[in-house]
Amino acid sequence: MLVTGLGLILLVGANAHLLYVAVTSQPECVDHFGWDYILFPAFAGFMVVGPILAVGLYEKSRRLAAGLPVSLTRMIFVKPKSGGQILFAGVLLCLLMITWMRAAVIVYALFFGLVPFPGLSHIAPMLFTTPTGWAMLVVGSAIGGLFAAFSFAISAFSIPMLLNERVDALTAMGTSTALVWNNLPVMLTWGALVLALFLLCLATGLVGLIVVFPVLGHGTWHAYRAVSAGAS
Incomplete structure (x- = not known):
């Protein structure tokens, strides 16, 4: 999957730089507005909404496999077969991301109370010494792991399915x-690799x-396609 994804990004890969500019602006924004306490949950949340952000990459892979022309315009203005259901799925993933981020803030408050977030340069000693x-790390990791497992399960194949098939969002997530x-063994390996x-x-x-993001998008x-073909 990764080898195929790498081969596809070499074909049409310039659009990946747009993603880099957008994502790497996050640290500067949160630091400027004093929101550095949500930086790590925000990065984790990015993994939740990553599948919906990769819709253009899925469309690129689909068109290349079908021998259709590929352009940045077609990757941005995607016309999924499920219509607005893919937007609904994106909203659900965004809500899940926000819930995860708020849960992280609540976990911090439960262990450190009203102690202000010390900033990125001082958080490591606060956690590891x-x-x-350490207690917050254990509890936070357990809660984060549950969020990660759930989001991975419902989004691993649902977004490509909504792009390629006429199904509703909940059916796609259930499938x-x-x-x-x-x-499970293959998907656990894939999740660990991601x-x-x-x-x-x-x-x-x-x-x-x-x-990495385009390669994972094409690989996904x-x-x-491989898993759905095997299931049919």
Whole structure:
């Protein structure tokens, strides 16, 4: 899946730079407005809404596989077969992302009360050198893991399905969950790989998203085609 995705980005990959500009503006924005306390939940939330942001990449993969012309305009103004249902799915994913971010703020408040967020430069000692910090890490990771597993299950194949088939959003999300469950070992590996690549992007100051996001987008489309073909 990743090899196929890398091959496709080499064909038409310039649009990935637009994503880099948009995403890397997040740290500067949250720092400017004093919202650095939501930076890490926001990055995690990006993984939730990532599938809807990759619709243009799915369309590009679909058109290349069908031998149709590809352009940036066609990737931006996508016409999914499900119509407005894909927008509804995007709204649901955005609500899930917001809920996850608010849950992270609540977890912080439960352990540190009204203590102001110390800033990105001081958060590591606060978390790793105090018992309260370790407790928050354990609880926060468990809650975040539940959010991540749920969002991965409902979105792994639902967005490509809404692009390619005439189904409603809830049916697509339910089908996606079933496909993930029926292919659990492979999907766990895929999810771990996505997480590892995302952490690599963070380590490179998000520069890695220029390559990683399009590759994962194209890889996800071909995974959807392979899994849906095997299920039929």
